[in-house]
Amino acid sequence: MTVHLRALLAAQAERARTQLAPEVFDYYDAGSGDEATREESVRAWADHRWLPRVLRDVSQVDLRTELLGTSLPSPVVVAPMALQGLAHPGAEVATARGTAARGHLMTLSTRASAVFEDVAAAAGGPWWFQVYVTRDRQVTQQLAARAAQAGATALVLTGDTPYVGRKPRVAGVRISVPADQYQVNLGRHLTPGTDPAVGLEQDPATTEEQVEDLRRWSGLPVLVKGVLRPDDALRCLDAGAAGVVVSNHGGRQLDRSVPSAHALAAVVDAVAGRGAVVADSGLRTGLDVAAALALGADAAMVGRPVLWALAADGAEGVRALLAALDEDVRHVMALAGATTPAELGRDLLAAPRGGW
Numbered sequence: 105m106t107v108h109l110r111a112l113l114a115a116q117a118e119r120a121r122t123q124l125a126p127e128v129f130d131y132y133d134a135g136s137g138d139e140a141t142r143e144e145s146v147r148a149w150a151d152h153r154w155l156p157r158v159l160r161d162v163s164q165v166d167l168r169t170e171l172l173g174t175s176l177p178s179p180v181v182v183a184p185m186a187l188q189g190l191a192h193p194g195a196e197v198a199t200a201r202g203t204a205a206r207g208h209l210m211t212l213s214t215r216a217s218a219v220f221e222d223v224a225a226a227a228g229g230p231w232w233f234q235v236y237v238t239r240d241r242q243v244t245q246q247l248a249a250r251a252a253q254a255g256a257t258a259l260v261l262t263g264d265t266p267y268v269g270r271k272p273r274v275a276g277v278r279i280s281v282p283a284d285q286y287q288v289n290l291g292r293h294l295t296p297g298t299d300p301a302v303g304l305e306q307d308p309a310t311t312e313e314q315v316e317d318l319r320r321w322s323g324l325p326v327l328v329k330g331v332l333r334p335d336d337a338l339r340c341l342d343a344g345a346a347g348v349v350v351s352n353h354g355g356r357q358l359d360r361s362v363p364s365a366h367a368l369a370a371v372v373d374a375v376a377g378r379g380a381v382v383a384d385s386g387l388r389t390g391l392d393v394a395a396a397l398a399l400g401a402d403a404a405m406v407g408r409p410v411l412w413a414l415a416a417d418g419a420e421g422v423r424a425l426l427a428a429l430d431e432d433v434r435h436v437m438a439l440a441g442a443t444t445p446a447e448l449g450r451d452l453l454a455a456p457r458g459g460w
Contacts, residue, residue, distance in 0.1 A: 109389060109428040113409055116425065119416035120191070127274065128190045132411055136269030137359025145355050145386030148363035152395040153454040157441025165434045165443050171403050172258055172325055172346060172380055174230045177207040178430050179397060179445050182422075183384055183407035184234035184260065184329075189217025189285050191415040199414050200226035202422025206430065211260055211405070214247060217285040224254040234260040234329070235318060237310040238290075240303030245321045246293040252322040259318050260349060263340075264330025266308035269357040312343035319344055327380065330357070332367040334374030337381075347380030347402075354385050354407055365395070369450070372400030390432030394440065398448040 121129055135142025169179040182203050189195035195217040203210040204227050211232040212223055224231065233251035238244050248259060290304050318326045325346035330353060331337050337348045350368045352361040364385040372381050383396035384405035396404045406429065413421035442448045 109432045112425060112428050113388065113412075116409070116416040116421060117412045120412040124191065124415055130274050132185075132191070132408065134271040134273040135355035135359065136271050136357055139273070139355060139359065141352055141359050141361045141363070142355025145352060145363045145365070146388060147386075148365035149386055149388075149392040149395055151365060151456050152399075153456075154440055155452055155454050156439060157452070160441040160443075162438040162441060162443055165438050167430060167434060167437075167445065169403060169445055171209065171382075174209070174257060176209055176230070176403075178426075178433070179401075179403045180208055180393060180426065180429055180433065181232075181382065181403050181405045182208060182210040182410050182426075183405035184211040184213040184232075184262075185407055185411050186213045186215035187217050187281055187285060188213075188411065188414060190281070191411055192418050194414075194418050196223045197226045198419040199410065199422050200224075200228075200231070202414070202419035203426065204228045205419070205423040206426040208426055209403075212251075212256070214290070215286070216289060218288065220247075220251060220289055221254050224256070227255075230257045232256060232258045232260050232327075234262060236262055236265065236306045237314050238303060239305050239307045240293075240295050240298050241307070242295050243290055243293040243303060245317075247289065248318050248322040248324075252324050256322075256324060258346065259322055259324050259326045260329050261315060261318060261326055261345075262306075262330055262353075263310070263328045263336075264351070264353050264357050265306050266310065267306070269353070269359070271356070312339050312345075315340065315343040315345050327382065329384065331371060332362055332364070334370045337371045337374050341375065341378050345379060347382065348375065349382045349384050349405065350401070351384035351405070365392075366456075368396060368399045368401060390429065390434070390436040393429070393433045394436040394442075394448060395453065397445050398440075398450060398452050400450070
């Protein structure tokens, strides 16, 4: 990891901590339960050890990546994060502008603070839309169709949140959010007479059958996020998913869930090229991203660091973070003896520390 990225990550996180109201910072930062998974998700990427190649021409390192048929300049994807208007007045529009300045792919949350169409215009390129299946199915159906019309190129169905995980640090499951932010996109699609507090909640009866519903409503490929088990990955693919996101929700759902860094390889092996595999949760540095790619991921999502960058410096903070992260990935790849993401493989990794 370069000194530049380490210093930037620390500075942006500290500025976010000092600039945000304590309850807002804790809402974003908190994990569920005892926060064991939140902490382990970051540390676990360091369990991987490298067996670098030497005497390779690494004078040119190219990060270009293809994901679901889309060519991207980097394998780093911005993860979906809710209610970014609490972090910065520009909300998801500012995140989209910072992301677009680097050409990265952004994933927009269902529970965004900004109007989807405004975010899409700022993105200026490919973006994904994260989906919760709500109790009022009309909301999900119309949001999926609307995202497709606005230019989303894939849907990401979050599968690990039948209920919102309890977070003792914030004395509950969710911060109080102004209705004009919480319902800015969802409220207009509610079935008349439906209580928003009920209709907009995730439906705990959601199953893999909703993958086909989302494909039909939107015409877009669907990935399932929150997968940690190989059998679940296969079930999602059999239901029509175009891929999976290996994720424990950043430690915000079931505490003591296995870190993504430990679950990724088995899921990649089960998928066996039938769909895309994206790594998520706890990734912070070029070492983390490169390890995920070496384990077989097609791309890696980064969440909280982007949020801290947004809170610290708006769109420019997001752009600076992604630029530094790209440079760090490039640096690690060169030292490992790889010039493209495709050249990162498990032969570059030693047996995991501790033998998990």
